Amino acid sequence: MSVTSTPAVAVRGADRRRIARWVQDNGVYVALAAVVAFNLAATPNFASLATVRTQLIQVAPILIIALGMALVIGTEGIDLSVGSVMALTAALLPLYLGYGTAPAILISLAAGAAVGLVNGSLIAFIGVQPIVATLALLVGGRGLALVFADGRLKQIEDPNLLELGSGSVLGVPIVVLVALVLALAVAFLVQRSTFGRQLVAVGGNRAASELAGIPVRRVLIWVYVLCGLLAAVAGILATARLRASDPSAVGTLIELSAITAVVVGGTPLSGGRVRIVGTVAGAVLMQLITATLITQDLPSSTAQIVQAAIIVAAVYVQRQRGSR
Amino acid sequence: MSESLERSASGVLTSVPLADEVVAVDEGGPAVSDRARRGERLAGLAQRQGAWVVLLLVCLVASLSFDSFATTDNASNIAIQTSFLAIVALGMTFAIISGGIDLSVGSVFALGGVLAAYGSQYGFLVGLGLPLLAGAAIGLINGVLVAKGGLAPFIVTLATLLGARGLLLAITDEGSTTFLVPRDSAFLELGRGELLGLGYPVWMALVLALLAGVLLQRTSFGQCVFAIGGSQDAARLMGLPVARATMGVYVLSGILAALAGALLAARSGSGVPIVGVGLELNAISAVVIGGTLLTGGAGGISGTVAGVLLLGVIQNIINQIGSLNSSLQAVVSGAFLILVVIGQTYLSRRQRR
Numbered sequence: 308m309s310v311t312s313t314p315a316v317a318v319r320g321a322d323r324r325r326i327a328r329w330v331q332d333n334g335v336y337v338a339l340a341a342v343v344a345f346n347l348a349a350t351p352n353f354a355s356l357a358t359v360r361t362q363l364i365q366v367a368p369i370l371i372i373a374l375g376m377a378l379v380i381g382t383e384g385i386d387l388s389v390g391s392v393m394a395l396t397a398a399l400l401p402l403y404l405g406y407g408t409a410p411a412i413l414i415s416l417a418a419g420a421a422v423g424l425v426n427g428s429l430i431a432f433i434g435v436q437p438i439v440a441t442l443a444l445l446v447g448g449r450g451l452a453l454v455f456a457d458g459r460l461k462q463i464e465d466p467n468l469l470e471l472g473s474g475s476v477l478g479v480p481i482v483v484l485v486a487l488v489l490a491l492a493v494a495f496l497v498q499r500s501t502f503g504r505q506l507v508a509v510g511g512n513r514a515a516s517e518l519a520g521i522p523v524r525r526v527l528i529w530v531y532v533l534c535g536l537l538a539a540v541a542g543i544l545a546t547a548r549l550r551a552s553d554p555s556a557v558g559t560l561i562e563l564s565a566i567t568a569v570v571v572g573g574t575p576l577s578g579g580r581v582r583i584v585g586t587v588a589g590a591v592l593m594q595l596i597t598a599t600l601i602t603q604d605l606p607s608s609t610a611q612i613v614q615a616a617i618i619v620a621a622v623y624v625q626r627q628r629g630s631r
Numbered sequence: 632m633s634e635s636l637e638r639s640a641s642g643v644l645t646s647v648p649l650a651d652e653v654v655a656v657d658e659g660g661p662a663v664s665d666r667a668r669r670g671e672r673l674a675g676l677a678q679r680q681g682a683w684v685v686l687l688l689v690c691l692v693a694s695l696s697f698d699s700f701a702t703t704d705n706a707s708n709i710a711i712q713t714s715f716l717a718i719v720a721l722g723m724t725f726a727i728i729s730g731g732i733d734l735s736v737g738s739v740f741a742l743g744g745v746l747a748a749y750g751s752q753y754g755f756l757v758g759l760g761l762p763l764l765a766g767a768a769i770g771l772i773n774g775v776l777v778a779k780g781g782l783a784p785f786i787v788t789l790a791t792l793l794g795a796r797g798l799l800l801a802i803t804d805e806g807s808t809t810f811l812v813p814r815d816s817a818f819l820e821l822g823r824g825e826l827l828g829l830g831y832p833v834w835m836a837l838v839l840a841l842l843a844g845v846l847l848q849r850t851s852f853g854q855c856v857f858a859i860g861g862s863q864d865a866a867r868l869m870g871l872p873v874a875r876a877t878m879g880v881y882v883l884s885g886i887l888a889a890l891a892g893a894l895l896a897a898r899s900g901s902g903v904p905i906v907g908v909g910l911e912l913n914a915i916s917a918v919v920i921g922g923t924l925l926t927g928g929a930g931g932i933s934g935t936v937a938g939v940l941l942l943g944v945i946q947n948i949i950n951q952i953g954s955l956n957s958s959l960q961a962v963v964s965g966a967f968l969i970l971v972v973i974g975q976t977y978l979s980r981r982q983r984r
Contacts, residue, residue, distance in 0.1 A: 385785075387912075434980065435972050436925040438732070438785075442912055443972065447965020453958030563789060576783045606805050611797030618790040622782045 331625050335572050335585050338617075339592045342599060350602050360480060364548070366594040367486040368393075368541040370587060372561055373568040374493045375534030377586045380569050381497075382510040382530050383578025384437035388426060389538040389565060391448030392419045393558030396542030398456040401463060401552045408467035416539045422448060423535025427528035445562070452554040461552045472547025482544050489537065494583040503581075506530060510578030567614070568593055571621040593617070678978040679922045679930075682937035682971075689944055697951045705947065707828055711898075713943035714836040715740075716913055717936060718891040720921075721836075721843045722884030723914040724935045728847070729880045730860040730927025731777060731784035736888035737910035738795035739766050741903075743892025745799055748810035748902030751818040758818040762893040763886055769795055770885020774878030788881075792911070803904045810902045822897030832894045839887070844932040852876060860927025916964070917942055920971045924979060 330337075346353040372389050379386045396415035403411035422444055429440040463469060474481050497503040505526045508516045517523050541561075546552050572589030573582045593614065600610040677684075694701035719736050726733040743762035751758030769791055776787040800806050812818055824831045847853035855876040858866040867873045896902045921938030923930025945967065949960045 429969065429973070433973050434976050438915075439919050439925055439968070439972050442915060443965045443968040445965075446912065446916070446968065447962050450958045450961025450963075450965060454962060458958055563792070566786075566789065570786055576786060606801070608797045608800030608805060611793045611800065615790040615792075615794030615797065618786060618793070619776060619782070622786050623780060 327624075331573060334621070334624055335588045335592060339588050339595070342592060342595045346595070346599055346602075350599070356478075360483075362591075362594060362598060363483045363486075364480050365598075366590050367480075367482045368545045368558075369561060369564050369568060369594070370486045370590040371489055371537050371541040371544070373565040373572075373586050373590050374489055374583065375537035376562075376565040377569045377572070377574050377581050377583060378493065378497070378506060378530050379437070379534050380510075380566070380574055380576060381506055381578055381581035382527060383513070383576075384430065384510075384527070384530070385441065385566070385576075386426065386531065386534045386538075387438065387441040387562045388422055388444035388448055389534065389541075390558035390561045391445050391452065392422050392535055392538035393542030393545060393561065394449045394452035394554040395419070395422065395455075396539045397546045397552045397557045398452040398554040400468070400543065400546055401461045402455065404463070404465045404468065408465055411465075411468075412543055415543055416536060419535040419537075419539025419542070420532050421535070422538075423532035424528065426535065427531030430531065431524040431527040449554070456552065456554045458555065460555075463546060463550050463552060468543075468547045469550060472544065472550065482548060485540065485544060489540065490583060490587050493537075497581045497583055502526065502529065507579055507581060510580070512579070564593065565590075567618055570625075571617065573625060575625055576622075589621075674978045678975055679934055680937075681974070681978075682921045682934050682941060685971075686937050686941045686944065689941065689948070693944065693948050693951070697948075700948070700951060703828065707830070707833075709940070709943045709947050710833045711830045712946075713939050714830070714832040715891045715895050716910070716917065716942070717836040717939040718832075718839055718894070719888050719910060720914040720917045720935050720939050721839055721932065722887035723911075723918050724843070724921075724923055724930060724932060725847065725856060725880045726784070726884050727915070727918050727923050727925060728860045728927060728930045729856045729877060730863065731877070731880065732788065732915070732925075733773065733881060733884045733888075734785065734788040734911045735769060735773060735791035735795055736884060736914055737907040738792045738799065739769050739885055739888040740892035740895075740907035740910050741905070742766075742769075742795050742799045742802075743889030744896035744906060745803055745810060745892075745902035745904055746889075747818070747893035747896040748812050748900075749802070751812045751816050751897075752810075755817045755821075758812070758816070758897075759821070759893060762889040766885040766887070766889025767882050768885070769889075770882035771878065773885065774881035777881065778874040778877035799904050803902075806904045809904070812896060812900045812902075814900075818897050819900060820897075822894050822899070830898075832898065835890075835894065840932055840936050847932055852879060856880060857928055860929070862928075913942065916968050919975075920968065922975060924975075929979075 352358060372393075376386060376389065395418050399415045399418055400411050403414050426437075426441050426444060429435040429443075430437050471481055476484060497506070505516070505521045508519070508521055509523050509526050513523060538558075542558060545557050549557070568590035569586050570576060570589070571592060572585030572587070574580060574586060596613065596617065597610050600613060601607070690701075699705060719740060723733055723736060743766055746762040746765050747758050750761035773784070773788050773791055776782050777784050780787075803809070821831055826834055847856065855866065855871045855873070858869065858871055859873055859876060863873060892907065895906065917938035918930070918935050919925060919938070920941055921930070921934030921936070923934060942964065945963060946960055949963065
């Protein structure tokens, strides 16, 4: 009996592994499809253009930050400072809008890149743990933003900047367009460029990458600079949409939402693998779940508990690959 | 793999003071290596106890600069303000030494406070027991998912951070209800009472720190925590109860966070749902400043206490200056954290060399 059943068990084991693999790779898309299907059936007016617009606009800043976070997590790192970078850009924008929209935006982007450079240098050259290095900038960055802004909320009146936040091109909101273009660019970077290969190699095995002659430190610094830049873009867009600079509130806890989107999208925290399409799907999925729970008249407390359960389920499914 | 084994070795060395001398006797090498070893040991000492030195220096400078700093009033103020963070940071120290992290403490802290205020309507024991039970339960969820599920502690405790806040909102009617501790409740005494000029929460933090130190350094549980942080695989191969100890670590952290929240509720007389946001970051900062390595396998309770006090003293000094923008406090804390971490990374690298 046991002799005859052995091959069958082996086959079933292989099957199960293949199924697990498939769920790991495609679970986020299945979940997304299920949530969309549920909404099509249960939520009136879900299939309207207005709903799609609202959801996409709301998810855009998180999505942009999640793109940078995916790169960082791919190198086995993490960036907790993204929310504070948003605050910093929000504080800097009104200070420099007097010189024109473009200079103000450029200075904000430079601030994001600078924070990324500090993060990257601490991590690459001094060997500080990514959590601690970026934690220091999370604490210090928002403080600095509040010092710049004098702790006040400021109205934004610059028409160009406001247009960036609420305008559309061919019916697509500019905010969404920017997120889409950035997602494509980052996906190209990861899958088609040398830098992308090097990034994944560094995350997979740093020592081996060093031996293979990959400029590990340069790659790490660039990854954190990119993440800072993307966070600055998200900060600019959020400020433009809000029509006000609010450094004390903008982007608080967004690092957690971004990490969630990345992890739910199938990028393991252990590094060596980056999935940009999955990250996009993860961000949209988490946004839709929150929206669904709200439209179903469930309180936000339930929404948070459901999100927690989904995070645990997502990492549980990916556990085998992560521990390998 | 070899790197983490080295780390586990250094973890055991720092945890057992005798081991240093044993190694020295064993080798008995030439004078040059003796000197190198002394340098190494000095670097290790600076890394482990540096926070106390910095704390002393900062206090010295502050008491020379401000008349109102070195007064008993101010000291007992700092003590009471830091006692809640201290209790949370004790649990965090265990989590980080075991190579993990507990992001859920801020939410558990708030949950503990609200449950304490709610429970105190039914008597002292319910007021204290309910938060501790909830803290232990959330810690157990963390521990089981990490130890049995093999999930990354960062992401598990991130999920319970969200989940516990959600639970908190559900209990408090979406945050709109604030439970008050009854005015005649003995529970209030727990937060407001004083002994020898120090509040009960301070005494509680001191006693808990002593107990945590003993638990970490003098028990097999503590040694197991160090071993897991050094190398989980090696600890498992040595036959240590890795899963049980890991669960113990997170349960401990949950209980301590909930207790700190309960004490705050007892002191303020109410359970406020919005407290404790970002508390996990303060606790991690304190632990790291105290010389515990985030890589796990090395660290100690005394450093954490120094780290917590240092954060408290810095905040106090900025308040003393008064004319400064209060947002500067965050900038100073962040800059300070960077300096400490750079120093520590340098020292721990030197030690290993």
